Structure formats: structure tokens, C-alpha cells
Amino acid sequence: MKHCTSPWSGWEGPGAFRSFGCHPQEGQTLFRVWAPEAEQVFVTGAFCSWDPRLFPMEQTAPGVFEALLTCAEEFDAYKYAVQTPDGQLRFKSDPFAVHAETPPGNASKVYFLENYQWNDARWMARRASGEVRPLNLYEIHTGSFRTYANGEPLNYRNLAGELSAYLKDMGFTGVCLMPLLEHLDGASGGYRTTGFFAPTSRYGTPSDFLNLVNALHQADLSVWMEWSPEGFPVDDFGLSDFAGAPLFECHEDAERPDFRRFDYENPAVRAFLFASARFLLEVCHIDGLRICGDRRIAARPGGREFLQELNRQIPRHFPGARTAGAAPEAEPSLLWDEEPLPALLRFAAEGGQPPAFPTQGDRRLLAAGRQFLDRLGDSLMGWIPGSYEEKFARLRAVMTVFYGAPGRKLLFMGSEFAQFSPWTPAHELDWMLLDYEMHRKFQSFFRQLNDFYRKTPAIWQSPDLSPIAFPENPALLGFSRKDEAGNEFLVLANFGREEAPIELGVDRRGKYTELFSSDEIKYGGGGRLNGGGFAKLRPAQGKPFCVDAVLPPLSAVYFFKSAGIKPRDSI
DSSP, X not given: OOOOOOSSOSSSTTOGGGTSEEEEETTEEEEEEEOTTOSEEEEEEGGGTTOTTSSBOEEEETTEEEEEESSOOTTOEXXXXXXXXXXXXXXXXXXXXXXXOOTTOOOEEOOOOTTOOOOOHHHHHHHHTTOOOOOEEEEEOHHHHOBOTTSOBOOHHHHHHHHHHHHHHHTOSEEEEOOOEEOSOGGGTTOSOSEEEEEOGGGOOHHHHHHHHHHHHHTTOEEEEEEOTTEEEOOTTSSTTTTSSOSSBOSOOTTOTTEEEBOTTOHHHHHHXXXXXXXXXXXXXXXXXXXXXXXXXXXXXXXXXXXXXXXXHHHHHSTTOEEEESOGGGOOSXXXXXXXXXXXXXXXXXXXXXXXXXXXXXXXXXXXXXXXXXXXXXXXXXXXXXXXXXXXXXXXXXXXXHHHSSSEEEXXXXXXXXXXXXXXXXXXXXXXGGGSHHHHHHHHHHHHHHHHHHHOHHHHTOOXXXXXXXXXXXXXXXXXXXXXXXXXXXXXEEOSSSOEEEEEEESSOSEEEEEEETTOGGGTSOOOOOOEEEOBXXXXXXXXXXXXXXXXXXXXXXEEEOOSSOOTTOO
């Protein structure tokens, strides 16, 4: 395939999405499309009863076709009739459309985003300032978080209030939206994108989507979105063979005949994807992009270089905005890390080798996310072994350790109230579980855990971690953290079925206070607490002082030692 030079730039200038697609222009509508292999292009739609040849487009630059119409009105459906070199007409949706028909429809729709009024200036200024803030994200599938009584998912505008209130109540600092760019395959969860500039119309208009982001920002909540620049499905109306020949894609993939991968060696393709990312950050005010499939992208020709450029340019052009990915060589702002959790779950359930948490976790986003649950084949609660009560106790202990480890945090929806059944995109979360006491108590536990996370800088401010060894008891796990003021924070867990007296070695004399325990009665535990204790001049674990404590079975605790300066907002 020959590489066509794109007529736009992904980063500099006004952005391709402001030139291509459809836009109002002095009482008319301007349509502009890039189709370098086409012999001729026509714009057709509801405004001309879909007559394919009534409105030919003028070629104004190499590969660029445009038409200025007076008859097209907002919300009119349209497509481009692309005449291929062999004389065929291929009816294609607009690659730069910001709105589309609700699936199973696949036409683009005339829509103008130019005049949306934002009210999040305070948030955007704060983001651009570079202020370091705690980040614990709640990952949701928009269509199955909440539904109406008839089973239909909440629209963007109703979701704005519901989600903002729930996130604030539960103590999350932001949300990570599963892919919300247009897609036909609802069962994919949004990962098979068909419109790289169009928020899905399943839940409302593009302005409705912007209203969701606006409301979340006004509630002081960060908004991330998962973004899939790996490729696109093969559809007659989509990007594949756009003018009768490959334009955006590599050659056909024998392993996935229904899917095309982007050609990252093609400057035009890179520019197109850069423009999509810029649209989400600039027009939609998204704060962070989780790059889906980045390990597979990095393994393809030109893929690693594409990701590196993307990850360098985003913070340069959008101060405070970040990316998250699983490919460290691609240099994302945050490394999406799902590996510590399965190791911790195995240790909690089976014993053996304690998990090795990263000792430099300042750039990590520890994820208990949807894709991990898919690999697990179950929910967290459904996977954990033991009796009914033991399942809750183990999961409380696991999440207490998980939250205490270095790195920002992400939790998939439903995990915060211990949903048993696996998530599916066609069904609402099992909110009825909150009618049961143990699930209500687990939700309360998670609310307090989030609160502790936000208010304890040692957890999110510092990347350091010092493991604590317990060779005499293989069911124990521990490590220490320190914040910038020198306050010490200890994470201790007992995954055995018997209580465990310990002599905890520490470096300094003073009082160590138990600030959090997963075993509290109000969380469904046994209420076996330590309170606090003074370090004694008695060597233990290679340290000059020790603190005596008793760890309840199937529990985890946080101890705190002040350096003499109170941590900010400490509880």
C-alpha cells in the first residue's frame, strides 16, 4: 500500500476534526472528506432522499473533497458515496463525524459541537497547574452501571447526576469510562470502534456526553476514557477499503478476517489517530486516556514509535492530562498494571510466595479492572474460596493490601459491594445485593478504604516500599511506606485462619497507631483491634525497636507512625 500524505496535522494547528467532517458555515453546512484513492465523491443523505449523485463534491486539494449545502439540517443522516477507480460506489460514513445513528444504524449525522458552553474552568485550571492529587478511579460500562425501570440504560444527562453523587459518596476521585466512541457491536463493550470522533449515540447526543464530563468536573472528579487505536472492524460503511483500496489499514490479517489493524508506519494514519486523541482531550475535556491494546500495538511495525509520540505529545499540549498503558517501552504517563492483584489473590487463597509489589510505584496505575476480571472468568468475590463469611473477610484483606501498595488505583464497578456474578454489558449491576447485610457492610468498608486512601499521602504521594518479612509464618504479608514529611505507614496482613501475634521491627521509638482494620465489626469482621502501641527497645526483624501486635485471621491493618508533622487531611 502506498502511503498517502495527510492534509492535516495531528497536533499542530486547529486540529483535523475542525476542518474535516461537517461544520456550519454562514447558514450552510460544509462537508469535507479525505479520500485520496477516489475518482469522485458525492455527499448524500436524508436531505436529498439518499440520491447518490445529486451533490458531487469538489476536489479542492489532492485527495480532499468538499461540498457546501444549504439543505442539510442538524441531525440529518448522511454518508459519502465514494466512486472507486473501477466505477463502483461505496457508501461510507464520515471518518470525522462527531455523531452517528444509534446502532444498528450506521450513517453519520449532521451535528454541530462548536457552541457547547463549558462550566469546568476551575477544574481545567487546576488540572493544568500540575498539582499532584490522589487518583482512585472507578471503571464503568456506561450502559450497565444503572438502568431505568424498563431495563434501558441511563442516558448521559441522567447518568451525570447519578454517577457524580455515587462517586462522591464512595470516595472515588474519578471515573474511567469503558470505550464510548461509536461502535456497532455492543457485546464488545465498546472496544471495536467504528467512529473515532463520535461519542456513542446509545445514550444521547454529543452535547449530552459533554454535559456528563462537565458535571463530573464540576463535582471535582477526574474523567478518563479507554481508547482503542489498535484497529477497526471490517464493515461496508466503515474505514476498511475506504475508496476501494486500503487507506487506514495494513494488509488483511488472516487471524482476524473481520478486523483491520491500523498502519502505524503511514504518517496519514498516525495523524488521524493523533487527531482522535486530541479531539477527546480538547473538545471533550477528557483528563486521561487508557490506551487499549498497547502491547499489541507496540509489537507491530511503527507501533512503538506511534505510542511514544502520542505519550510525549499529550502532556505537552494538554498540561495535566495523562495516558495509561501496559507497555512500558511506549512511555505512558502511568503504567497500567494488573499483575499485582492476581499474585495477591493467589497468596490470599493458597499461600506460597508473597506477591512482589513494585518498589517504585509512583508511575503505576494498579488496576482491579474489567479485563483482569475477564481473564479471571469470574468476579473477585466469585473467585475467592472459602465459606460465605470467609469470602468477605479475604476480599476485605486483599483490597486493604491492594490499596496500601504503591501506585494509583482503579476498581471495576460492582467490586465495591462484592458482586458475585460476572459482569455482562447487557445487564445492570446487581444493586439488589445491597439488601443483604454483608454486602452493605462491604460497601461501607470500601467507602472508608477510599476515604483513608485520599487522606493519607503516604499511600499515593510516595513511590517507596520496604517489604517486611515473616519467615516464621508464611500466611503473613507486610510492607512499610513513608510520605514526604517522613510519616511512616505500615501495611500488615494475615491470610491464615488463626490469629497471629507478631513482633514488628521498626527503626524509631514512638507510638504506632492502628488507623484502619478490615476486621472491624461494622465491616462484617470480628472486631479484634490493636489500638496502638509504643515501640520498645528490643531488636526484631533486624531493626532496633519492635511493636507488639496481634493480627486477626483473614484480615489486614494499617499502622501509622507520625514524624511529628501531621499528614495533610489525616484522619
